[in-house]
Amino acid sequence: MKLLQVKTAGILFLLLLLATIGGTAVSAQDVTTLRMTGQAGIVATALQTVLPIWNERNPDIQVELDVQADEVNWQATAPTTMFADPNGPDLSWWRCSPLFQYNDMIEADLLVPLDGLYESEGWYDAFPQGTLDFYTEPNGSIYGVNIDVVWTPYIYYNKELFAEVGAEVPTTWEGLYEVADKVRAGGYQPMVNLYDWGLVNHLPDALMMRSWSEDEYRAFMLNANPGSPDWANEYKWTDPHGLRIFATMKEMVDRGLLADGFAGHTEYSQGQGLFTGGSAAMWQMGSWASGSLSDEVDFEWGYFYYPPFDDGMIEPYGPVGSWIPNCFIVFNRENQEAALKVVTYLASAEGIETYSRASGLAPGRIDIPQEAVAEILTPEAAQQVADVGMMGAPSLYEANVPPDVLSALKQASDLVLNGVVTPEEAAEMVQEATEEARKG
Numbered sequence: 001m002k003l004l005q006v007k008t009a010g011i012l013f014l015l016l017l018l019a020t021i022g023g024t025a026v027s028a029q030d031v032t033t034l035r036m037t038g039q040a041g042i043v044a045t046a047l048q049t050v051l052p053i054w055n056e057r058n059p060d061i062q063v064e065l066d067v068q069a070d071e072v073n074w075q076a077t078a079p080t081t082m083f084a085d086p087n088g089p090d091l092s093w094w095r096c097s098p099l100f101q102y103n104d105m106i107e108a109d110l111l112v113p114l115d116g117l118y119e120s121e122g123w124y125d126a127f128p129q130g131t132l133d134f135y136t137e138p139n140g141s142i143y144g145v146n147i148d149v150v151w152t153p154y155i156y157y158n159k160e161l162f163a164e165v166g167a168e169v170p171t172t173w174e175g176l177y178e179v180a181d182k183v184r185a186g187g188y189q190p191m192v193n194l195y196d197w198g199l200v201n202h203l204p205d206a207l208m209m210r211s212w213s214e215d216e217y218r219a220f221m222l223n224a225n226p227g228s229p230d231w232a233n234e235y236k237w238t239d240p241h242g243l244r245i246f247a248t249m250k251e252m253v254d255r256g257l258l259a260d261g262f263a264g265h266t267e268y269s270q271g272q273g274l275f276t277g278g279s280a281a282m283w284q285m286g287s288w289a290s291g292s293l294s295d296e297v298d299f300e301w302g303y304f305y306y307p308p309f310d311d312g313m314i315e316p317y318g319p320v321g322s323w324i325p326n327c328f329i330v331f332n333r334e335n336q337e338a339a340l341k342v343v344t345y346l347a348s349a350e351g352i353e354t355y356s357r358a359s360g361l362a363p364g365r366i367d368i369p370q371e372a373v374a375e376i377l378t379p380e381a382a383q384q385v386a387d388v389g390m391m392g393a394p395s396l397y398e399a400n401v402p403p404d405v406l407s408a409l410k411q412a413s414d415l416v417l418n419g420v421v422t423p424e425e426a427a428e429m430v431q432e433a434t435e436e437a438r439k440g
Contacts, residue, residue, distance in 0.1 A: 031221070032061050032338045040069040042359045047093065051360035055346050061338045064090075079105050083331065088103070090331055091340040096135065096144035097325040097399050098182040098225070105329075106143050112330040114143040117344055126365045128388060131324050133218075134395035144327035145347040146364035148347035148354060151320040151384060151393055152202045152286030156293065159279045159300040161188060166377070169304045172204070173248075176307060177255045180335060183281040189259040195272040203284065203322045205305045205396050206393055207245040216241060217317045221400040224324035224433075226440035233438070237423070237431040246423035249416045258417075287320075290380040301381065319387065323365060408433030 020236040020367070038047045045066045051063050058207035066089060068074040074082075075249070082088050096102045105111050118124050124132065127146060135142045162168070162179075165186035180190035193203060208217065219232035235243060252258055259280055275283035276296045293301055305319040328337045328346055345351050349367060356363040356376050363373065366389035366428055374382035413427035 002160075003042070011176040028323070030060055032335055034090040034339055034342060035066055036063050036091045036093075037066045037068055037074075037078070037089045039074070040067050043093050046355045046359035046361075048274060050346060050351055050354045055340060056188070062342060063342055074195065075100055079110070083110055084108070085198055086333070088331065088333075090333055090335045091145070091328055093341060094144070094327055094329050094330070095325040096146075096329070098401075099399075099403065100325070102139075102144070102325075102329075106137060110332055110383055111143040112332050112336050113143055114145055114330070114340075117139050117145070117340065117347075118142055118208075121344060121348070123347070126367050127390050128322070128366055130318065130392055130394040131341070131364065134399065135327075142425045144329050145343065147323050147326045147347070147352065147363035148359065149326075149364045149393075150287050150323045150362065151388060152323070152396070153206050153284045153306070154287065154289075154303045154320060155191065155306065156275065156283045156285055156289060156301055156303045158275070158278065158297075160303050161186075161299070161319065163279065165281075167281070169302075170307060172307050174310065177257060179281070179404065180255065182259045186387060189274060189280040190257050191284060192271040192274045192280045193284045194260050195281075198338060202286070202321065202396070204245060204409055206284075206400070207248050208397055209317045209319075209321060209394060210308055211241045211244045212246070212313075212317065213241070214317050217394060220397065221395070224401045224405045224437045226438060227355060227436060237434065239426045240432075243423055243427045246412065246416050246426040247345065249413060250419075250423055253417055254421070258378050261308050287384050288383060290378055290384060293380075294378060305386075318392045318394045320393050322393040323396055323399060325399050326364075405430070405433045405437050 023198060025147065033047050036047070038044050044065070046064050055062050062071055068078075070084075083092070083105060094100065094102065111294065131146050132142075132147075135144055135146065137143065157169070161183070165182045165188070167179045167182045168175075169324075183237060185191045185319045208220070212220065216235050219235040222232040223235060229266055272283070272285075274280040276293075278297075278299065288304070308315075328343050330336055332337075332344055347354070347365075349365060352363045352365050353368050353376070354367070356373075360377070362381060362385060366385065368385070369385055370382045373385050407417070408430050412421070412429040415421040415429075416423060416426045
């Protein structure tokens with residue numbers, strides 16, 4: 001009798017528990033359990049913050065996070081192993097870039113198109129046009145949704161040093177060179193560019209967005225890839241606007257804009273120290289720097305953009321470029337409908353804001369309130385978000401082209417800055433690499 005009472009009490013407890021989960025009775029067989037993969041570090045930290053919110057609100061769809069600690073190996077092999085396995089994850093954080101086999105997964109029909117969500121959830125309005133352009137495939141569909149973003153390059157400057165030497169924020173290239181002259185006359189170094197850090201710290205990107213028209217920019221995003229359209233292949237690095245990119249690099253050296261011995265500033269901390277220590281007036285860097293500068297310097301600082309070219313012929317395609325491949329993807333599997341519901345929340349304004357607070361990264365959506373962004377990051381970073389929302393930010397060249405072309409661009413830039421090759425020779429180097437990559 002006592003045993004029967006215990007069993008009866010246990011059953012009643014389970015029924016009561018099931019009836020109170022989320023306010024709805026959910027039996028074990030009604031629960032869909034999804035597996036999501038994500039990279040260790042800030043990505044995992046952010047997902048471990050936002051996914052529990054989903055799980056609490058949706059007892060019928062539970063998401064388990066599979067954290068991948070070996071970032072390099074995972075991102076190199078997952079598309080052809082873990083993701084291609086029929087029993088693989090249902091959704092994932094990923095870098096939606098050719099460099100990470102994203103396009104190969106689309107061609108293999110591993111990913112679910114998200115076009116319906118972009119329409120129903122208002123994502124076409126929630127993201128900058130440059131982001132939409134980057135994620136839209138040649139077939140017109142979109143298979144990933146952007147999470148966070150960084151922008152580059154900005155020119156950070158020491159407001160107090162500018163005031164001391166009588167310099168003002170320039171709006172033309174000639175004005176930028178005049179600032180350099182005043183800074184040098186005051187006994188300081190002009191601008192630290194961190195030579196050899198990435199693509200010369202995205203200096204070529206800044207010049208591309210100002211030298212190329214929008215059509216040219218779009219063409220160069222395509223024409224280094226096999227199967228690129230004929231209209232894109234007509235544009236060449238040796239054309240006047242391509243040549244101007246390298247000619248401007250040479251001019252920056254010849255006019256004394258870059259700090260003395262810039263070719264030796266190969267360490268991030270070394271170049272950063274020249275600026276934060278007050279020896280250099282300007283520092284070319286990305287949006288990530290705005291989150292830490294206030295804690296690193298004891299002077300008032302600000303930022304401005306490289307100016308447009310003075311001939312007025314080209315409307316700049318954006319003040320900065322954006323690194324936007326970080327994304328959510330859904331796999332073409334049995335549970336894709338449930339996975340799409342989860343991604344709908346993760347990429348919502350609430351989900352992205354929660355993710356950003358946990359990661360410290362700027363949200364990819366441009367409809368997050370500026371006050372919230374300022375609280376998540378800094379007031380300066382919030383202003384950068386507002387700027388991008390107003391002026392746009394095209395995808396960075398490097399996120400769209402083969403590694404061999406990037407290597408050639410970096411080498412050509414290095415050689416021009418060192419005076420080893422002419423701008424004409426540098427342009428020819430990159431054009432040859434582009435044509436070779438196009439052959440596949």
